[in-house]
Amino acid sequence: MFGFFRAFDVIPQLNDDGPRLLVAYQGVPGAYSEFAALKAYPNCEPVPCPDFETCFLAVESGLVDRAVLPIENSLGGSIHRNYDLLFRHRLHIVGEKKFLFRHCLLANPNVKVEDLKSVHSHPQALAQCEKSLTNLGLVRVAVDDTAGAAKDDSYSVTRFIMLARKRIIPGTDKPFKTSIVFSLEEGPGELRKALALFDDVKINLTKIERRPLQKQASQTLADNIVGFPKGFGYIFYADFEASMAENRTKDAIGRLEKLATSLRLFGSYPADDSFK
Template sequence: MTVSMALNSATILGWVDSGYKRESELGAIRVGNLVRIRKWACSGGFSNLSGSQQKQPAIVIGRVADQKEGDVSRNKDSSSLPKPLSVADLSAAADCNSKVRISFKGILGSYSEAAALKAYPNCETVPCNEFEDAFKAVELWLADKAVLPIENTSGGSIHRNYDLLLRHRLHIVGEVQLAVNFCLLALPGVRIEQLKRVISHPQALEFSDKFLSKLGVARENVDDTAGAAMNLASNGLRDAGVVASARAAEIYGLNILAEKIQDDLDNVTRFLVLARDPIIPRTNKPFRTSIVFTLEEGPGVLFKALAVFALRDINLTKIESRPQRKRPLRVVDDSNTGSAKYFDYLFYIDFEASMAEPRAQNALGHLQEFATFLRVLGCYPMDTTL
């Protein structure tokens, strides 16, 4: 890739915010000169911040990521495990000498943590209470990157996370495709026929419907599969089982009574990896680009938007529409029919092309001609492994 092409693609990654202002300039970079913001931040670059954000304690709150993947022991005592971060904890900068930290929603043993470990096998994982906390952990330098699920082959899109992608200024720098293995776990010595109820996340229970129906057990919903495993182990519930990962069984000292109990054995969840800075797109491997845009109301406008990719032989892999939160309805006045109301949509699109390619740059330049707002969420290598 030539220097001029790299600068051109870098410009594309930083432009097109017509109609939307940055929530903050913190963390924004010009790819052309590769500003080392992390180094700057660790040398006192946050002096312009107020309150608790100026403080840089020697120890990251709670040491949330001390436990490495290889050091996991069969331990039912949850008090010694890292506690998930919440908004109240997100007030300090991370240690600049530590290895890569990945924030995620959930606790140790969740499928989001498994995705983080697939992307970065030697990383330190940072559990968070909510998806938004995982974003803020990166924005406030408690983590280097965040991993969040965006779609599942059985459950479809996770709409909440599309909204968060637009609300925050993080960049998509990678993706992870994780084959989901749902396991039935119970305390040591408990047999499967002794179970009277099974506890897990609603989707995990739904996706394992056939298996659980044969067992004839009651089902109880909780927010997190790994949280269900921890609760089972902590409270010694011998009449209950949980649907969770094999890693959760290892962490919380549970036995695996059955594996791959999901109805669809090819159940795959796609995760996005987010960072403060974008990566420079290249052409030496398959890349995917994610964008979001809005259009004026009118016949054939969406067709025209999609045609800019078809005309250049660019394959679209995803299209998602979401009503705009600040302006969900658009009023259209017409002298013949009076006023009409239409939903005002944001369109999210993934396409298979790198922003280092002229065809991708030309397609977005064409789209910008009639898009009222356009933003590149990220250009990143595709994950082709399962």
């Protein structure tokens, strides 16, 4: 066993009418992430942060209660920076929210589209609007948050995760999602064996992604987590539709522990099925 089934301090889920929380987000007031924070925790006080890692550090240090951060987008794909930070830091996913956003081009009054030379926005927004920006012939300049981006595909869903210092208690009274990260021995068929464990118990995997194990993260975590490789290697992030309170999940994870060289639970939390 790698240890994440041992007793942890836990917190109850908070209702919308609960205490006013300090919730970190990346960007400035008016950014999509502030909107997501207020939707996730309507009574919260949003706290802007200059970058994603500052959000993680603010929660870890106790300066804020939660962080609400984007993790993937239906057009731009995974936000790898936040996946890497999830691995590097010791926070827990306690919820998710999905939002439909439509980007628009913002310019000074009376400026014509044909006079534009460049567009400044967050790299994810630039990626989501790639087709429109190419058609307009605009130079893309990456900045820290979405001050504005070109009109594009009207169906652009961004998934946000809510992070806390302590995990919540998973239940079975509603749909839950669970997020994990694991590593495997190198060799043919190892990943197939791992994924088959979930198929065997009829658990639907909604995401599986391989990421390189960064040297800094490897050295830091190898001292704290039994089994994490200390050299170059790969790790696999996975999300699946099941609660850690279910016997089938315990079965699959227990068998995966025996197969994997390392395994870590990010969180088991209520799923947002808004855009299924």
